[in-house]
Amino acid sequence: MEQRERLVLLHGFTHQEIQRLLPAIKQVVEDPHSIAFAMTTPTNLEWTVAELIREVTEEHKMLTARKEPGGREGERGSSASE
Numbered sequence: 001m002e003q004r005e006r007l008v009l010l011h012g013f014t015h016q017e018i019q020r021l022l023p024a025i026k027q028v029v030e031d032p033h034s035i036a037f038a039m040t041t042p043t044n045l046e047w048t049v050a051e052l053i054r055e056v057t058e059e060h061k062m063l064t065a066r067k068e069p070g071g072r073e074g075e076r077g078s079s080a081s082e
Contacts, residue, residue, distance in 0.1 A: 005057040011040040036060030 008025060010018060018039070026032035038044070038056045047055070 005053060006035045007053055007056055007060075008035055008037050009040065009052070009056075010038070013039075033064065 010021070013021065022037065025035070029035060036056045036059070038052070044052055044055070
């Protein structure tokens with residue numbers, strides 16, 4: 001079976017709402033670490049949906065790899081997601 005990327009895009013929420021939403025979403029999904037989370041920005045609002053998914057999921061993969069054993073945690077990627 002093909003692995004499909006999972007993405008949650010948040011738009012229009014306050015910081016406080018996001019702080020409550022993320023844990024709630026993570027509690028109801030089987031593998032919350034497999035989900036890329038992103039907020040809209042003036043830049044990514046100009047992207048197509050395909051571009052947004054590609055950019056956010058690629059960044060998520062990079063950040064996830066850095067947190068795994070042997071990864072280089074502490075480095076920062078772009079701010080498209082998470």
